[in-house]
Structures are given as structure tokens and as C-alpha cells.
Amino acid sequence: MMRALKLILGMLVAAVMMPTAARAQDDRIEIPVAVVTIYPGDEITAELLVERAVRNRRVLTRSYFGSMDGLVGKVxxxxxxxxxxxxxxxxxxxHVFKEGARVMLRFGSGALSITSAGQALQPGVVGSFVDVRNLDTGIVVRGEVQADGAVRIGGS
Structure with a gap:
């Protein structure tokens, strides 16, 4: 009698736990993690990353990278x-250029186009605004970093 009761109790526990185990398996997501420690300034390549299954928590999806696509090519x-x-x-x-690098300053408005040499006062990332000292005048100007490494000042 006691043995039958233990058997029934064991089956009941298994029946209750099985959906939980299946649900735990479904709650897992794949996120990218580094294969080796990556240090500041290192470019992130696909070879440095691997997908790892972890429990799906809201904080993971909001605060951490969910795929390798957004990571490869970044620093x-x-x-x-x-x-x-x-x-x-x-x-x-x-960075397109480092602080202290010589950069090309470009101003354009309609048919008017002016270029000059400048010295970057901070590192430049495409689309960011940086301060640059005009080497001809010594004046510090602010402009947008372009993909070719030039800095666009005002105009259109």
C-alpha cells in the first residue's frame, strides 16, 4: 500500500514538473558572448563571438545584444x-580618425565649396560632431564627421 502511494505520488510530481521543464526549455534565448576576453579598443569580429542559450529575462533583451549582427564591426x-x-x-x-589627426574641413553652400586643413581635437565617429582647429586661422570649429574622414562644417 505504501509502495503504491509512493509510486502515485512520484507520477504526480513528474506530471507537474514536466510542463515546467518544457516551459524552462522554451524560455531560453540565444545571445552572443565573447569566446575570449575582448579588451577596450579591440575590433569585434564574428570569430570572437559565439551564441549561447540563456534563460529569457526581460532585462537581457533590453540591456544586452540579442544577436551578433549589431556587434560585428564595432569596437x-x-x-x-x-x-x-x-x-x-x-x-x-x-573611430574614423584619432585626436590630433590631420583632417579635411569642408564647407559647401550651393555652388560655393571651401576646403581647408584642420587638426582634430577629439576622435571622430561617423555622424558625430567634433571640434577641429583650422590650421590656417587657428579658429576652432565644430562639424560633422563624414565616412571619408572629412569634417563637414555648416552649409548644405
């Missing part, structure tokens, strides 16, 4: 430990 802004989820704010776009 580590801080240490990315191997095997850990990668926070969104731990990477940055690559």
Missing part, C-alpha cells in the same frame, strides 16, 4: 569578459 569600449552577455553600452562605433 569594445570596455573589457568584455569571455562567456558573459555583452551590454549595449560596452561597445562603440570605430
Amino acid at each position: 569594445a569600449a570596455r573589457v568584455l569578459p569571455a562567456g558573459k552577455a555583452i551590454p549595449l553600452n560596452a561597445v562603440r562605433e570605430p
Whole structure:
């Protein structure tokens, strides 16, 4: 009698736990993690990443990269430990030029186009605004970094 009761109780526990185990399996998502530790300034390549299944938590999907697509080609802004989820704010776009680099300043408005040499006062990322010292006048101007490494000043 006691043995039959234990058997029934065991089957009942198994029946209750089975949907939980299946649900736990369904709650897993794949996220990219570093294969090796990636240091600040290192470019992130597909070879440095691997997908790992983790429990799906809302905080993971909001604060961390959910796929490799958004990571490859970016640069580590801080240490990315191997095997850990990668926070969104731990990477940055690559710099087109470094602080102190010589850059081309461009101004254009209609048919008027003016170019001049400048010295970057901060590193430049495509689409960001940076301060540049005009080497001819010494005046510091602010402009938008272009994909070719030039800085567009005002105009259109």
C-alpha cells in the first residue's frame, strides 16, 4: 500500500514538473558572448563571438545584444569578459580618425565649396560632431564627421 502511494505520488510530481521543464526549455534565448576576453579598443569580429542559450529575462533583451549582427564591426569600449552577455553600452562605433589627426574641413553652400586643413581635437565617429582647429586661422570649429574622414562644417 505504501509502495503504491509512493509510486502515485512520484507520477504526480513528474506530471507537474514536466510542463515546467518544457516551459524552462522554451524560455531560453540565444545571445552572443565573447569566446575570449575582448579588451577596450579591440575590433569585434564574428570569430570572437559565439551564441549561447540563456534563460529569457526581460532585462537581457533590453540591456544586452540579442544577436551578433549589431556587434560585428564595432569596437569594445570596455573589457568584455569571455562567456558573459555583452551590454549595449560596452561597445562603440570605430573611430574614423584619432585626436590630433590631420583632417579635411569642408564647407559647401550651393555652388560655393571651401576646403581647408584642420587638426582634430577629439576622435571622430561617423555622424558625430567634433571640434577641429583650422590650421590656417587657428579658429576652432565644430562639424560633422563624414565616412571619408572629412569634417563637414555648416552649409548644405
